[in-house]
Amino acid sequence: MNLSIRQADVSDKNIICALGVTTFCEAYFEQDESSDLANYVLESFSPAQIEAELNDTDSTFFIAELNGKAVGYAKLRENSTVDCLKNKNAVELHRIYILERAKGKGVGGELMNRCLETARAKGYETIWLGVWEENPAARKFYEKLGFVKVGELQFPYGKTVGTNAVMKMEL
Numbered sequence: 349m350n351l352s353i354r355q356a357d358v359s360d361k362n363i364i365c366a367l368g369v370t371t372f373c374e375a376y377f378e379q380d381e382s383s384d385l386a387n388y389v390l391e392s393f394s395p396a397q398i399e400a401e402l403n404d405t406d407s408t409f410f411i412a413e414l415n416g417k418a419v420g421y422a423k424l425r426e427n428s429t430v431d432c433l434k435n436k437n438a439v440e441l442h443r444i445y446i447l448e449r450a451k452g453k454g455v456g457g458e459l460m461n462r463c464l465e466t467a468r469a470k471g472y473e474t475i476w477l478g479v480w481e482e483n484p485a486a487r488k489f490y491e492k493l494g495f496v497k498v499g500e501l502q503f504p505y506g507k508t509v510g511t512n513a514v515m516k517m518e519l
């Protein structure tokens with residue numbers, strides 16, 4: 349098994365779009381209404397939206413490749429704050445998603461390591477993320493890696509409002 353992580357650039361736009369749509373649908377297929385899910389992914393992972401994010405200096409994307417195939421991605425987002433971490437020198441882990449067929453093989457852990465290294469190199473002291481309260485598997489993954497819950501954040505989604513647990517780790 350050959351696993352490598354690389355920083356994405358704008359030429360990876362279509363790979364991020366495809367991974368974004370597929371992994372999000374896989375992750376929330378059971379819980380979400382199909383139309384909410386479809387609307388969200390087509391808006392959030394459109395080529396125009398992802399191109400804009402790849403060109404945004406506040407965003408850093410990483411792609412994980414397993415045996416030469418892109419199987420997951422992560423995104424750090426700078427200058428993104430949350431009330432419970434005000435005045436902290438913190439960066440957000442905005443997304444980390446692995447294709448279903450590649451889960452449980454160490455890919456998420458390696459992507460996380462690269463995000464932590466990058467955050468430290470940029471001088472941040474804290475990394476934070478929001479994880480949906482109905483996603484216990486991801487919460488366990490984050491807890492295992494050392495994140496702790498420090499608050500909650502509401503987010504509008506489809507016809508409803510969801511609650512994310514805000515988790516953080518000192519770097």
Ligand SMILES: CC(C)(COP(=O)(O)OP(=O)(O)OC[C@H]1O[C@@H](n2cnc3c(N)ncnc32)[C@H](O)[C@@H]1OP(=O)(O)O)[C@@H](O)C(=O)NCCC(=O)NCCS
Pocket residue numbers: 375444445446447450451452453454455456457458478479480483484485486488489492
């Ligand atoms: C959560 C996710 C990123 C983890 O990535 P992964 O590649 O499956 O995880 P890894 O194989 O690298 O596991 C890393 C460690 O976390 C642990 N872990 C992973 N998933 C776990 C779970 N559901 N429960 C408990 N521990 C878990 C592993 O056992 C491993 O520990 P170890 O190093 O001691 O063996 C991945 O499963 C995923 O994409 N899930 C769906 C999308 C999602 O929910 N993303 C987060 C949105 S906030």
